Amino acid sequence: MSSARLEVIERNCKGCSICVEFCPKNVLEMDMFLVKVARPEDCIKCMQCELLCPDFAIKVHDA
């Protein structure tokens, strides 16, 4: 599977941590109330983070 590139738009992120909790592969982490992409190589592009982000702050791109 081709790898993914995750983009966090920090200006929009309010740090609710929904994406971190609902990521099935534990790709994301919280870092000082903002989301950090910790393990992008594990991403399976299920899009849960992008669909569940209420703040339009995370995007999953094809690498």
Next chain:
Amino acid sequence: MSYDYEKSIRPGKLPHIWCPGCGHGIVMKGLIRAMDTCGLDRTNTAIVSGIGCASRLPGYLDACTLHTAHGRAAAFATGVKMAKPSMNVIVCGGDGDGTAIGGNHFIHACRRNIDMTYVVMNNFIYGMTGGQFSPCTPTGAKASTTPYGNPDPVFDISKLAIGAGATFVARTTAAHPREIDKLITMGIKHKGMAIIEVLDDCPTTYGRRNKFRSVVDMMKHLKANAVPAVAAAKMTAEQLQGKFLTGVLFQEERPEYTAQYAEVIKRAQGA
């Protein structure tokens, strides 16, 4: 791969005003996807809302939007649709706006079966005004005006809509994002009044008073207690205690109001 939401949002409007973790943002994304799926022309789509957190939604969308008086969204939307029946009309609002202050407008819009899609974001509370209990606050739940628990029985928005005569009624939750846009798409395509109830989370004024330690707890609660209507048919009343049914709950074909009214105009002019 990633979805281009920005093309449907007015420039410079993000970040939005909703609290961290508020489900209204998830519903807005679903609405944008549904509008794109239906290929709605944004210059011919009216998005109408009343007052409240959920009613802030049209302000962000790049379409013909109307932010009106508290609870009166359905009345204004009826006016828009009657003046220009070719226009697509979508109404957004919360549970308090739709069923308490605007309860009368809500049931009569349902009764008329006028062709519009009403997305009710039910977050169980009045969020913007400070967490007062709404008709949808669960019995026993705490709100700023019911610190010892809410004694009132709950309004079931979907049953109310079915009883009042809406011809498409569906329910989903903010924890089911794919289902949100699927149901709103079906609602937009349906000729007649479509009510889409989206159970939502309000971490700021509801969650923290009712033992939900975080936004994630509320989302997990929504996810765990949603039962598809098809599966619920095989379950006992005991198993369904505390659960809510999701999916399409009711659908029928009935004459649509603007078409009926056009007939009246024709008769009047012929006489």
